Amino acid sequence: MNIYLVGGAVRDQLLNKPYKDKDWVVVGATPDELIAQGFKQVGADFPVFLHPQSQEEYALARTERKSGHGYQGFSVDFGKTVTLEEDLIRRDLTINAMAQDENGNIIDPFNGQADIKSKTLRHVSNAFSEDPLRVLRVARFAARFHHLGFSVATETIALMKQISESGELTHLTPERVWVETQRALHEQSPWIYFEILKQCNGLKDTFTELDALFGIPQPEKHHPEIDTGMHSLLSLQQASFISGDGDVRFAALMHDLGKAKTDQAKWPQHIAHEKLGLKPITQMCDRLRVPNQYRELTLKTCEFHTNIHRAFELKASTILKVFKQCDAIRKPERFEKLLQVCQADAQGRTGLENAPYPQANYIQRMLNACNSVNNQDIVATGVKGPELGQAIEQARIDAIQKQKDKENINE
Incomplete structure (x- = not known):
């Protein structure tokens, strides 16, 4: 032995x-x-x-x-x-x-x-192609070692393409796909995982909804990278610099799935992509059995990221409406993550990687102002029934407006 x-x-x-x-x-x-x-x-x-x-x-x-x-x-x-x-x-x-x-x-x-010396990820033998999970594993190792200068050997990419095009990836269980993906999301360069899957045609049978974004144009004025799939990868890259949390990174990658569902006649505009993205996100999360923590943050970000981008334009009542729909008052930690994803989205554009994103701190200050309202003080005034809820809501709007006025004075 x-x-x-x-x-x-x-x-x-x-x-x-x-x-x-x-x-x-x-x-x-x-x-x-x-x-x-x-x-x-x-x-x-x-x-x-x-x-x-x-x-x-x-x-x-x-x-x-x-x-x-x-x-x-x-x-x-x-x-x-x-x-x-x-x-x-x-x-x-x-x-x-x-x-x-x-x-x-x-x-x-x-x-x-x-x-190791040549920084090459190379398959051992042709038996590699017998196990479709290895397509995902190699992509994950590429994400792990990218910062060290490693790349996948050309002949290994070719084998991975053969596996992908054979349809073998469709036989992987959702649990295995998600386990590899979740691990990849926590690697140092998680965007490389999805880049490699795209390169070897493995994205279409694993993350079909994400694959659909490649080739879809966006307005060059706002998105110099133009391609929506590239923007998604750039957003993931920026998210990985901002946060080590897998759900933040996943939401940054998937927040624009609705752009594959917009009216092609109106491209490169993507009207209502925020609402259109909810169905493909839900379908993908159902299919891959994505944990609720990832699903919920991605759905909220998809629906409300443009509201956050336009934070300076919003009325106090609209800001409160966003807070309520995002459940920001009850779940401030998740809302903070949503703001991180929005920053990654804004900076996930070619040439704008280091652009400031003051909207995040601004909207956070509005939430702090909203949370400064003491409900018990309002209850103490004797207001009851439906009027109590209305009074609390108005007090929150007033607190947000006061903070807005204060910031406008400071400007």
């Missing part, structure tokens, strides 16, 4: 990056032999064992053969005769297909170290 450290821990050591998780491969053993040594079996599809002390995962070396559709359509062999190289060749990228023995020696049969 021989045990090797494999995968991300080996890769990240060579990249001088910190790592927490360690994965181990056991060569020349059976499940019974590991169990006899105190390991606990936890794998359902193939034997994975938890070490009795460290609780780290140990997997028997295995081979896989395609036997169906999707990422689960494999028959697995984990017999004692499976070699380390046979185990490593089934992995996705060369930089993930290295092992380290107990003496610290690197076993690198597929030149992963050379690809």
Whole structure:
């Protein structure tokens, strides 16, 4: 029996990056032999064992053969005769297909170290194309390592295109698509994930509604980048500089889905795209089982982002209406995230990346003024019934107007 450290821990050591998780491969053993040594079996599809002390995962070396559709359509062999190289060749990228023995020696049969030096994400073998999930995984690794200068090898992009065009991505479960996407949204350069999916034609079967935005024009005066799909990626890029929250980043990317539904005869204008975007966002979130936190922020941003952009033009009563419809008084944290998305939208335009966005602080001050109204003070006046609600609303409008007047004086 021989045990090797494999995968991300080996890769990240060579990249001088910190790592927490360690994965181990056991060569020349059976499940019974590991169990006899105190390991606990936890794998359902193939034997994975938890070490009795460290609780780290140990997997028997295995081979896989395609036997169906999707990422689960494999028959697995984990017999004692499976070699380390046979185990490593089934992995996705060369930089993930290295092992380290107990003496610290690197076993690198597929030149992963050379690809680390050249900053290349390259598939290990043609078996790569048997697992459609790898299209998303490679895109996610591209998002993770983009800031280090890594790019996807041309021949790997070509294989990813073959997988995408074969229709195999449609066999991925919504849960797997979302898990990879949510992880990608938290990488350092999440926009690269979607760029790579677009490049290999993988966006149409995963994020159909987003794919539909590419090629749709916007007014050059307001959007120098013109293409709506490009604007969506630029908005995600700006959101990733503003916030590390996945829901903020997702909402920035998806807030303009309605522009694929506007009247083509009126392009590059997109009248009422705020309302038109609600249905495709809902459809996408339903299909991929996107968490409510992501769904709700994206829907609110879609519907109200142009109101926030025009904040200086809004009457006090309209500002309060926006607050109520966004549930800003009850959910101030989510509203603050909505303002971050609006800033990312405004700055997600070519040449305007560093443009100030005073609307966010302005509308936040209006919300603070609105929240300064003490409902109990109004109750103490003896107002009751429907008149109480009207009195509270008027007090909030007056507080917002007072703040507006104050800011106008200061100008």
